[in-house]
Amino acid sequence: MIQLFNVGKVYQNGAPALHDISLKIPDGDFVYITGSSGAGKSTLLRLLYCAEKPSRGQILMGERNTTRLKSRNIALLRRDIGFVFQDFKLLNNRSVFENVALPLQVQGLSKQEISTQVYQMLQYVGLEYKLQRKPLELSGGEQQRVAIARAMVVNPRLLLADEPTGNLDHELAVEIMEMFTRINETGTTVLIATHDKEMLERFPHRTVVLHGGNIVSDDSPDSTDTCEETT
């Protein structure tokens, strides 16, 4: 369970990004964070993976209060989180295999375990035959699948994606969204920041709408009630 209590964020230059956000995301949920540019979607995600500290409020991930974590514990927390970004954030000088293997190397797994798990994950995203290629030799969709494989290889409890379909054409975007749906079905909590309305309609899930750093609506497709609303 991810819980945010009255979280606010003001950047060092004085620009407010989020105001008094309260939110609960149960384990295994699939949630979209949406809103126009500058609404605070990316800031919210950055707070969740501790790239930023909130200016006020508390964030609980499971039983851990992430606002008080030290560098080493932040690193350990991130091992439970998979990340997918619009710009893929792959290491272009390393092969597909090495990119996917990276989180496992960080966790100190043996070579044998790494090989097995990476291969299985590449099979899962359908790139096992391109494991020696470098990211820049792949299409955008394939690069995003490598990023998803890297995020999922550690079997994270939470998958965060920031505009994951932003750089992809429609067909590839659908393919990636289908992959997120499959991942969510295995029990992983999926949180996607996006403003791609077409995808929100095609793959309906709980949607939290941000505007000017406030939550203006929080709706689930199977119910009309608003779970939280903080303005």
Add this chain to the structure above:
Amino acid sequence: MERFRYFLQRTVFSMKQSPLLCSATIGTVAIALMLLSFFTLIVLNVQNLTKQWSRDIQVVVYLDQVPSQTVLEQWLEEIEQYPEVEQVNYISQQQAFERFSERLGQNKDLLDGLMPEVLPAALEVSLTETARSREGTERLISLLKNNKEFHNFRYGQEWLDRYDAFIFLLQLTGTLAGGFLVFATLFIVSNTIKLTIYARRDELEIMGLIGATPMFIKAPFMAEGAFQGIIGAILALGGCHILYYFFLKKGLAALLTTAAAENIHFLPLIVQIAVIATGLLLGFIGSLLPLRKFVRI
């Protein structure tokens, strides 16, 4: 073990993968350390040379009368006990006459008809290395003056003043220029490494996102910096040896006497090891400083 192997692989791999950045760091360390090593080489040789000159610093005590053997032995024993004294020799009138005669060379026949007794017997007192200064010499003379028989001294006051001034200038120049070179080296090397790390900031960010601890991220970079520092230092020593051979050994041999040129030596082994250790430290610290800025989890 897996981690160690990972760090080693990463270090070698990233150096192979970015040869230009790697060469820039090695080259910077090599040039900076070569200048520093060559400067050290010059300072050490000048120090060596002045040490040789300083051996000539001695106090000569002219004796009014030739002492008896017993008295002489007493004096020698007494003088040898002074902390400033390295050695003391008795020069008899005969020895003094022979030396003088030798010094006159072709004109030694000027001494024909003169007896050795025209010259006084003397005690030649050599000073220890630390006492070879005007201050040390004067301290020794005040001790020697305790003996009433000793009142006629010669110790080349003017030469000593010039020697002291030269040593002071040498130390001042050495400290200032050496200090400047050390800081310039650290500045240049750390900035070059900072640029190479800046070029790989995406890698640092991604490593942080996938749960690498700060130490896990920094270790391969620091190992790489240290390794490049060692290679740079070895190249610096090679370059310094070339400069030494062509400029000091060959170049100065043409200007100085053979004996003087032979006294110019390359850096002693311990200094060479120190240069390599400096390279290692430069690479290590040069990497650590920018990493502290870039690796923020």
